[in-house]
Amino acid sequence: MTSRLNIIRREHLLLAGLIVVIAAFFSLTTFAARAYHRKQEHFGEAWYQRGEQALKQSRPSEAVEDFRNALAYSHDNDLYRLRLAQALMADHRPQEARSHLLGLWEKEPGDGTINLELARLAAMWGDTRQAIRYYHAALYGVWPDEPMAHRWQIRFELSEYLLQRNTVQDTKEAQAELVALAAELPPQDAAAQNRLGTLLLLAGLNARALAVFRAALAAQPNLMPALKGASEAAFRMGEYQTARHYLLPIVAQDPKDQSSLEMLNLCELVLKLDPFARGLTAREQAHRALHDFQLALARAQKCAVPAAEPTSRPASQTAPPADDLSSLLAQANSRKSRVSERALAGNPDVLESTMDLVFKLEKASSPCGPAGLEDKALGLLAQQSEAAR
Amino acid sequence: MSAPPPAANAAAVGSVSGRRFLGEDQIFLLLSILIGVLAGLAVVCFRMSIDALRWIFFGSGLLPPRQRVVLVPGAVGLVVAFLVVRFFPRVRGSGVNQTKSALYIYDGYIPGSTIVGKFITSALAIGSGQSLGPEDPSLQIGAGLASLIGRRLKLSRQNLRLIAPVGAAAGLAAAFNTPIAAVLFVIEEVIGRWSAGVLGAVVLAAVSSVVVERWFLGAEPLFRTPGYSLESPGELFAYAILGVAGGLASMVFVRSIKFLRPRLRAMPRWTQYLLPAIAGVLIGLIGLRFPQVMGAGYDYMDQAMHDQYTWEVLGILAGLKILATVLSFSSGTPGGLFAPTLFIGAMVGGAVGGVERLLFPHFTGPQGAYALVGMGALFAGILRAPMTSVFLVLEVSGNYAIILPVIISNALAYLISRSLQPTPIFDLLSRQDGLDLPSLEEDREMAVLRVEDAMRAPTPQVALRLEALPPPEVLESLPGEFFLVQDRSGYWGGMTKGKLLDLASDQASDADARVQELPHLHPDHALDVAMRRIGEWPFLPVVHRADMNKLVGVVSLADILETYRKRGPALHELAEPAD
Numbered sequence: 001m002t003s004r005l006n007i008i009r010r011e012h013l014l015l016a017g018l019i020v021v022i023a024a025f026f027s028l029t030t031f032a033a034r035a036y037h038r039k040q041e042h043f044g045e046a047w048y049q050r051g052e053q054a055l056k057q058s059r060p061s062e063a064v065e066d067f068r069n070a071l072a073y074s075h076d077n078d079l080y081r082l083r084l085a086q087a088l089m090a091d092h093r094p095q096e097a098r099s100h101l102l103g104l105w106e107k108e109p110g111d112g113t114i115n116l117e118l119a120r121l122a123a124m125w126g127d128t129r130q131a132i133r134y135y136h137a138a139l140y141g142v143w144p145d146e147p148m149a150h151r152w153q154i155r156f157e158l159s160e161y162l163l164q165r166n167t168v169q170d171t172k173e174a175q176a177e178l179v180a181l182a183a184e185l186p187p188q189d190a191a192a193q194n195r196l197g198t199l200l201l202l203a204g205l206n207a208r209a210l211a212v213f214r215a216a217l218a219a220q221p222n223l224m225p226a227l228k229g230a231s232e233a234a235f236r237m238g239e240y241q242t243a244r245h246y247l248l249p250i251v252a253q254d255p256k257d258q259s260s261l262e263m264l265n266l267c268e269l270v271l272k273l274d275p276f277a278r279g280l281t282a283r284e285q286a287h288r289a290l291h292d293f294q295l296a297l298a299r300a301q302k303c304a305v306p307a308a309e310p311t312s313r314p315a316s317q318t319a320p321p322a323d324d325l326s327s328l329l330a331q332a333n334s335r336k337s338r339v340s341e342r343a344l345a346g347n348p349d350v351l352e353s354t355m356d357l358v359f360k361l362e363k364a365s366s367p368c369g370p371a372g373l374e375d376k377a378l379g380l381l382a383q384q385s386e387a388a389r
Numbered sequence: 390m391s392a393p394p395p396a397a398n399a400a401a402v403g404s405v406s407g408r409r410f411l412g413e414d415q416i417f418l419l420l421s422i423l424i425g426v427l428a429g430l431a432v433v434c435f436r437m438s439i440d441a442l443r444w445i446f447f448g449s450g451l452l453p454p455r456q457r458v459v460l461v462p463g464a465v466g467l468v469v470a471f472l473v474v475r476f477f478p479r480v481r482g483s484g485v486n487q488t489k490s491a492l493y494i495y496d497g498y499i500p501g502s503t504i505v506g507k508f509i510t511s512a513l514a515i516g517s518g519q520s521l522g523p524e525d526p527s528l529q530i531g532a533g534l535a536s537l538i539g540r541r542l543k544l545s546r547q548n549l550r551l552i553a554p555v556g557a558a559a560g561l562a563a564a565f566n567t568p569i570a571a572v573l574f575v576i577e578e579v580i581g582r583w584s585a586g587v588l589g590a591v592v593l594a595a596v597s598s599v600v601v602e603r604w605f606l607g608a609e610p611l612f613r614t615p616g617y618s619l620e621s622p623g624e625l626f627a628y629a630i631l632g633v634a635g636g637l638a639s640m641v642f643v644r645s646i647k648f649l650r651p652r653l654r655a656m657p658r659w660t661q662y663l664l665p666a667i668a669g670v671l672i673g674l675i676g677l678r679f680p681q682v683m684g685a686g687y688d689y690m691d692q693a694m695h696d697q698y699t700w701e702v703l704g705i706l707a708g709l710k711i712l713a714t715v716l717s718f719s720s721g722t723p724g725g726l727f728a729p730t731l732f733i734g735a736m737v738g739g740a741v742g743g744v745e746r747l748l749f750p751h752f753t754g755p756q757g758a759y760a761l762v763g764m765g766a767l768f769a770g771i772l773r774a775p776m777t778s779v780f781l782v783l784e785v786s787g788n789y790a791i792i793l794p795v796i797i798s799n800a801l802a803y804l805i806s807r808s809l810q811p812t813p814i815f816d817l818l819s820r821q822d823g824l825d826l827p828s829l830e831e832d833r834e835m836a837v838l839r840v841e842d843a844m845r846a847p848t849p850q851v852a853l854r855l856e857a858l859p860p861p862e863v864l865e866s867l868p869g870e871f872f873l874v875q876d877r878s879g880y881w882g883g884m885t886k887g888k889l890l891d892l893a894s895d896q897a898s899d900a901d902a903r904v905q906e907l908p909h910l911h912p913d914h915a916l917d918v919a920m921r922r923i924g925e926w927p928f929l930p931v932v933h934r935a936d937m938n939k940l941v942g943v944v945s946l947a948d949i950l951e952t953y954r955k956r957g958p959a960l961h962e963l964a965e966p967a968d
Binding site: 021026072073076099 | 416419423426427430431433434437440441444449450451452542605607609614688692694695697755756757
């Protein structure tokens with residue numbers, strides 16, 4: 001009995017001793033592990049900061065090494081891995097970046113930043129379908145800070161990407177994104193409104209562009225790009241009075257801006273030559289129509305003459321089909337004797353048919369080379385008339 | 390390894406007869422958990438020490454400062470060599486064979502000094518950039534701790550033998566953070582057999598050590614692998630090519646060690662003080678241009694998995710890592726082969742993936758997946774533990790989608806390596822060390838002799854039916870004194886000739902008509918089962934498994950011995966190749 005008790009006591013003692021040893025070892029390891037992790041965190045953070053610094057100073061290859069070092073101390077740190085991927089992209093190493101991003105995406109498929117970076121990669125590789133998928137995932141993804149601002153930026157980026165592709169389908173998709181963006185953007189953010197207006201112009205949504213530029217100008221009245229955008233949008237829409245309204249301050253501010261100046265002159269000429277402008281008396285209408293007729297006839301005649309003098313025209317410019325121009329010229333010449341201010345003022349139908357002939361002459365003469373400003377203005381009026389019809 | 394001190398043996402043997410409050414089996418299981426915890430703690434400290442030494446030697450960046458790349462491995466190599474030659478001669482090599490030696494030769498005895506020596510010298514070697522890994526030393530540290538505890542608790546000789554592999558599993562599991570692979574490796578490569586008791590202990594130890602490791606070092610897998618999915622079955626062909634490449638690379642690696650290690654060991658004793666340093670300097674010279682080959686290289690494996698290198702660089706790194714590891718290991722520097730194996734595999738895999746992507750861009754998956762599969766292929770090819778290699782890849786990556794490519798690639802690498810280099814690396818090393826440890830791969834491959842190979846067809850001379858006994862004069866004329874007899878219920882038992890004659894001449898009662906119960910055999914039983922069951926019986930019945938009343942054969946001791954004599958392994962098969 002005594003010997004059995006001794007055995008039991010000995011076993012208990014040995015096991016208890018072992019547990020005490022393990023407990024002591026555990027405490028020591030805990031102490032050492034804390035110090036170890038502190039050191040790791042310190043190294044990781046130091047390398048991360050170095051990487052951030054290098055990235056800010058546009059030294060992406062150094063940043064890559066720094067972020068790799070940081071990651072070595074914290075394999076599971078998604079921020080370090082993301083920054084490494086971004087540094088790799090900045091260092092033009094998309095394949096390597098993609099691999100890290102895919103790893104992150106698997107872990108956080110709804111993360112906005114990761115999806116955005118993957119979208120950029122897919123866009124870089126021309127994989128439109130994937131790019132759009134990732135852009136949309138980024139758009140509706142999780143953004144811990146300023147989610148709306150991120151979403152606006154993504155819509156901008158996606159729209160720019162789609163417009164760059166310049167296909168009908170992509171342009172349509174870009175238009176949809178931009179319309180959605182127009183509804184989301186705060187009107188007081190002039191810079192964002194201006195950027196949106198520019199993209200709307202590129203997407204061919206001129207009316208929306210004009211409205212957006214107006215909003216930008218309401219927030220910041222003298223914002224030059226918005227003024228230019230608004231004038232461009234109005235010009236494209238044939239609203240020359242509006243375009244002139246926006247062009248005047250531009251030219252006043254920068255008289256050397258040739259393109260704006262030319263556009264302004266063109267607008268003023270259009271406004272001056274348009275016989276159908278509102279508020280004109282019949283006499284004024286007739287006066288303008290007669291002037292337009294003479295202009296168009298002169299250009300057509302000039303255009304027709306070089307057929308006999310081929311050397312006077314650049315080789316690249318071919319004469320319009322002789323039949324069209326010559327028949328139109330014949331019509332114009334026969335009408336020339338009958339067209340007068342009085343005849344035009346007394347009969348709106350004659351005025352209208354005369355202007356119709358003017359527009360046809362301008363159109364037929366267009367292949368003859370660069371027109372003068374007045375002819376350009378007539379061309380614009382012709383376009384407007386055609387569009388109205 | 391020297392023999393254990395007599396006291397240890399005596400204590401172990403002496404306790405066999407002792408009665409215990411808890412049964413020894415229960416104590417064994419309880420100890421497995423405690424050993425797991427202890428081994429886990431030791432491995433955590435070991436890994437932290439390696440990192441700390443690396444920071445001291447090379448600073449905190451992944452790329453070491455150039456001026457230290459050659460100097461540090463050389464100088465630390467001298468220190469390691471001094472410690473190994475003077476104080477810890479048993480810590481050379483990886484540690485797997487030492488654990489097997491403890492199991493098969495030294496009754497589970499691993500000296501305490503080996504644990505300390507392995508810890509210090511391996512940490513110094515790996516931390517200073519020698520191309521070796523921490524897993525095999527962790528395995529040996531775990532085994533050593535288990536052995537130490539087993540001796541203190543005076544376990545029986547049998548349990549003391551088994552406790553070392555239990556500790557080994559715990560050490561390996563903590564080192565890799567892979568409990569399943571560790572259990573499989575120890576079963577597949579160290580113990581070589583599955584039994585409920587051993588398996589339970591090994592699993593408990595592995596799980597408890599992994600829990601401890603995760604508590605201190607985090608639960609994330611060793612690698613963060615990019616997403617993978619098999620796009621088309623044709624991709625598997627590409628992975629099969631990787632398996633072939635892995636098999637060839639394994640052969641190169643093993644043959645290089647086979648060539649260099651015995652030559653370096655045969656050099657004069659004083660050179661042992663210099664060899665690790667020379668290996669360190671050479672590795673440092675490689676490291677000047679390719680620092681990736683220094684140390685265990687897990688961070689670079691991670692980079693390879695994230696497409697950070699071109700296939701050309703990956704190919705160069707694979708070749709240089711083979712060279713560096715062969716140098717480090719053959720020089721006698723303590724450290725493991727697991728991490729270098731995985732490194733070479735990752736690089737070979739990435740390189741093969743890169744080439745295949747160039748040739749068949751629509752046919753191949755991400756390069757990272759190839760790197761991952763390559764790890765498994767080299768593990769199967771070099772360490773020749775095919776099951777472990779599959780589970781290891783799954784566990785270190787946490788990616789189960791990759792299992793099909795892993796299985797295909799590993800199987801091919803294993804088969805090619807086996808055909809080109811028949812002796813597995815651990816067997817090769819043990820034979821180079823003059824130890825005759827059992828080759829578990831050879832055991833697995835050895836054909837098992839079965840009862841059907843030895844049995845004879847039942848003839849009326851030995852097998853009779855009680856319901857149709859021949860007349861007494863016929864019985865009298867039959868040779869032998871003992872017969873197999875089927876009773877009225879159909880059961881095949883035994884009966885002596887005298888009793889049969891009584892029955893045949895109606896001189897016996899019904900009670901006397903009962904046959905003697907005999908152990909039964911089935912045709913598929915291993916022949917050693919028959920050997921154990923036959924006892925004093927002249928022969929045993931071999932009955933059908935689905936119909937126990939159907940006698941399909943008879944087997945006698947003479948039949949068994951004759952079969953062993955004729956069909957057992959020939960002497961030349963038993964003779965092991967000298968290296």
